[in-house]
Structure formats: structure tokens, C-alpha cells
Amino acid sequence: MKTEENIDFLKPLEHINKVDAPEFLFTRIQQRIANVYTSKFTPRAAWSMGIAFVLILSINIGIVLKNTKQKNTKTNIAETMNLVPTNNLYR
Amino acid sequence: MNFEELYHTHKTLVFNLSLQYVQNIEDAEEITQDVFVSIHQSLHQFNNNSSVKTWIYRITINKSLDFIKAKQRKKRFSYLTSLFFEDSNDLKHDSPTFNHPGVQLEQKEATETIFKHINELVDNQKTALILSKIEGKTHAEIAEIMGLSYKAVESLVQRAKSNLSKKLNTNEGNKK
Numbered sequence: 001m002k003t004e005e006n007i008d009f010l011k012p013l014e015h016i017n018k019v020d021a022p023e024f025l026f027t028r029i030q031q032r033i034a035n036v037y038t039s040k041f042t043p044r045a046a047w048s049m050g051i052a053f054v055l056i057l058s059i060n061i062g063i064v065l066k067n068t069k070q071k072n073t074k075t076n077i078a079e080t081m082n083l084v085p086t087n088n089l090y091r
Numbered sequence: 092m093n094f095e096e097l098y099h100t101h102k103t104l105v106f107n108l109s110l111q112y113v114q115n116i117e118d119a120e121e122i123t124q125d126v127f128v129s130i131h132q133s134l135h136q137f138n139n140n141s142s143v144k145t146w147i148y149r150i151t152i153n154k155s156l157d158f159i160k161a162k163q164r165k166k167r168f169s170y171l172t173s174l175f176f177e178d179s180n181d182l183k184h185d186s187p188t189f190n191h192p193g194v195q196l197e198q199k200e201a202t203e204t205i206f207k208h209i210n211e212l213v214d215n216q217k218t219a220l221i222l223s224k225i226e227g228k229t230h231a232e233i234a235e236i237m238g239l240s241y242k243a244v245e246s247l248v249q250r251a252k253s254n255l256s257k258k259l260n261t262n263e264g265n266k267k
Binding site: 009010012013014015016017018019020021022025026028029032033036 | 095098099102103105106107110111120123124127128131132191192193194195198201202205224225252255256259
């Protein structure tokens with residue numbers, strides 16, 4: 001009985017008819033395909049450029065920070081040994 | 092098979108399947124266009140691992156589910172903007188949700204209620220139920236389309252029916 005009740009409540013779904021797709025749809029699809037191929041600046045291109053830019057920027061910042069750290073290290077060594085860190089012969 | 096032949100062979104399948112997910116003509120038209128544009132873009136990648144029909148079923152199901160999620164996000168955003176901007180017309184122009192041309196008039200109310208609860212099911216259960224009860228697919232065919240085992244599909248369909256039954260009984264209880 002319970003199985004029959006379960007099946008019965010879904011019976012309206014069995015009476016749903018198939019309908020035809022509208023005729024104009026193919027024209028619209030062709031237009032969208034044409035737009036996709038004429039668009040030069042796709043979202044994918046934008047994302048790729050953005051990621052490339054962030055990568056280059058990160059590498060540059062990394063190099064600059066590394067150089068700054070090296071300079072500071074040299075200055076620290078010079079000061080510890082009481083050396084003049086510049087080439088000036090006269091103070 | 093060229094793209095135009097593919098379209099004419101499968102347009103009814105795609106349009107009707109998307110109708111089962113969104114239950115209105117305008118949205119089904121939108122999804123159908125999305126599906127065929129996607130098919131056009133990925134036709135060269137189709138590697139004959141499954142039949143063309145199965146492949147098209149999968150694309151249609153994915154596009155339909157994506158469309159529903161995007162619509163829900165848009166609704167939530169519209170609701171938020173309407174709280175802050177009195178002039179916002181987004182919610183006012185929301186299209187009618189149930190406009191399924193395949194549903195007979197005498198069955199409309201009952202079918203609308205069932206679809207309301209189908210829409211609340213999780214994606215897998217919803218898909219399994221639609222393919223089983225409306226599209227008339229066997230469990231083996233559904234398993235191939237969804238990339239699941241036969242047993243998994245059986246379980247999904249059973250759980251979907253059980254959840255629907257509970258919701259419908261609760262609905263009837265509330266009406267009384």
C-alpha cells in the first residue's frame with residue numbers, strides 16, 4: 001500500500017508532454033557564437049593578464065626586498081668591525 | 092555530424108530537460124542557448140568516451156543547475172539592494188516561476204506543487220528524479236549520464252521520492 005501511495009503522488013509528472021523548442025533559438029545561438037569569436041577581450045584573457053601581472057609584481061618586490069636585506073647585512077658587518085661602509089677617505 | 096545537424100537532432104531533448112529544471116519557457120530558452128554555445132565550443136574536445144546524447148544530457152544538466160544557482164544569487168543580491176535603494180526595480184520585474192508549457196491545465200496545480208518540492212531537493216536527487224520520473228530513463232541510463240553506479244542511482248531516486256513524500260505530507264498537513 002505504501003509503495004502504491006508513493007508511486008501515486010508522482011503520477012502528475014508522467015503526464016508532462018514534450019514541447020518543441022522555439023524556431024528562433026538557432027538564430028540566437030548563432031549570434032552568440034559569432035559574438036564569442038569576435039570578442040577579443042574574453043574573461044579568460046583578463047584573468048591570465050591579471051595573474052601574470054601579480055606574479056611579475058611579486059617577483060620584483062621579492063628581488064627588491066632581498067637586495068635591501070643584503071645591503072643592510074653589509075652595513076651591519078662594517079659597523080661591527082668599526083669599518084667605514086663608504087669609499088670616502090675623509091670623514 | 093555537423094553543429095547544425097546536432098542542434099536539430101537534440102534541440103527538443105535539451106529544451107525539455109531544461110524545462111524540467113526551471114519550469115518556465117524564458118529560462119529554458121536561455122539554458123538551451125547556453126548548452127548549444129558550449130557544445131559548439133567543445134565539439135572538438137568530445138572524445139567519444141560516451142555517446143553524443145549522454146554528453147549532451149550532461150552539459151544540459153550542468154548548465155541547468157548553474158543557471159538555477161546564478162538565479163538564486165541574483166535574487167539574494169536584488170533583495171539586498173532593494174533594502175538600501177527604494178528605486179531598485181529588480182524584484183518587481185521578476186518573471187513568473189511556473190510557466191511549463193508541457194503541463195496540462197487540469198494537472199497544473201498538482202504538478203506545480205510537486206515541482207516546488209523537487210526544486211528543494213539536493214542537485215543529485217533532483218537530477219535522478221527528473222531523469223527517472225519525467226524523462227523516463229532507466230537506472231542504468233541515469234547511471235551512465237550521471238557517472239554513478241547503478242546502486243547509487245537507485246539510492247538517489249529512493250531518497251528523492253522519500254523526501255518528496257515527506258514534504259508533500261507536511262504540505263497537506265499545513266493546509267488542513
